[in-house]
């Protein structure tokens with residue numbers, strides 16, 4: 001018998017463009033947290049399985065206004081920036097980093113402060129339906145271990161990076177690795193400590209190689225991080241062509257786009273996730289495709305710092321790997337629902353353009369519009385593909401990382417397609433009733 005059976009209607013992405021809905025299904029989850037079987041009301045065994053799960057008190061029966069969807073996967077988020085979410089977003093990137101973000105991140109040299117923030121942060125991600133996240137920490141080993149422990153104790157699937165930033169030209173004296181050598185040694189210590197934690201707990205807790213971005217790292221640090229990524233076969237995360245300033249910086253220092261720079265140092269792999277990418281060129285996209293490196297689309301953050309809109313539709317059609325990121329605190333909310341909405345809105349602005357002094361047909365980039373189904377794919381299946389997780393999909397054999405949400409009251413009859421739109425456009429944290437990671441309930445409203 002299944003460890004847990006959930007009965008209700010679910011939505012899941014079948015590919016970048018399509019969402020499948022199954023009404024009144026039985027999702028049967030085994031002891032290892034994997035979806036063992038999915039039965040539909042027309043299946044012969046349906047009534048008997050429903051009955052026996054009910055009798056064994058292993059049934060979660062949803063109300064008629066509750067729905068099951070895969071847990072969301074946040075591909076890019078800065079855990080230590082949680083206290084300043086929603087602050088100073090009207091400042092340009094370099095100014096925001098130097099005057100707000102670095103002074104905040106340096107406070108994580110205090111483990112007690114880290115504990116307070118990270119406890120709240122991990123809880124908030126789960127409460128927003130996020131079941132896996134690829135996170136930046138800070139340069140501090142102890143604080144990053146605190147984040148790793150919170151991830152394990154609260155049950156999030158966590159990919160955590162100890163940030164490397166050792167370039168004296170682009171980082172402040174008070175918040176910088178003392179040298180490339182020290183940064184690499186501390187990174188390796190962190191990798192080994194997290195791998196040990198992973199083998200002890202059996203949980204998805206993964207260390208991530210994390211050069212903050214090209215400007216903040218010396219060549220020596222980038223060389224060493226590429227070697228560590230290879231030696232330990234680990235994921236990599238960074239920011240890539242994220243704004244006019246940052247894209248221009250790489251060209252000035254190396255005479256090349258930072259895609260080429262990252263590739264040169266061995267940091268573009270099929271386990272790498274590069275955030276933003278608003279200034280990438282078609283040539284850069286091709287390099288990312290060839291390396292199977294994913295882009296974390298951070299649509300809210302990009303509106304503030306990106307100086308452009310990522311052409312998601314074009315990239316999906318070309319076959320680039322894409323997921324969605326909240327980019328706390330370049331973005332103001334950890335909710336991937338809000339980010340999915342912004343992804344659709346931004347794509348419409350890209351299509352139509354914004355300068356009304358130009359003729360309508362000259363203003364925008366035709367064919368850029370994406371649908372909510374596309375955005376849902378990014379938040380689920382696309383993110384899972386980037387992180388090599390057998391999750392993000394409601395299907396037999398996939399891990400049961402799920403969220404159960406209550407739809408806002410319907411005052412007119414809604415089709416299944418309408419319900420999907422309604423859920424994606426209106427769900428807030430308060431509407432998320434249960435969250436499961438690997439079949440285990442990790443959040444209940």
Ligand SMILES: O=c1[nH]c(=O)c2nc[nH]c2[nH]1
Pocket residue numbers: 078097101212213239242301305327330
């Ligand atoms: O949105 C961003 N947030 C950051 O913390 C950061 N660091 C470098 N580049 C960055 N972009």
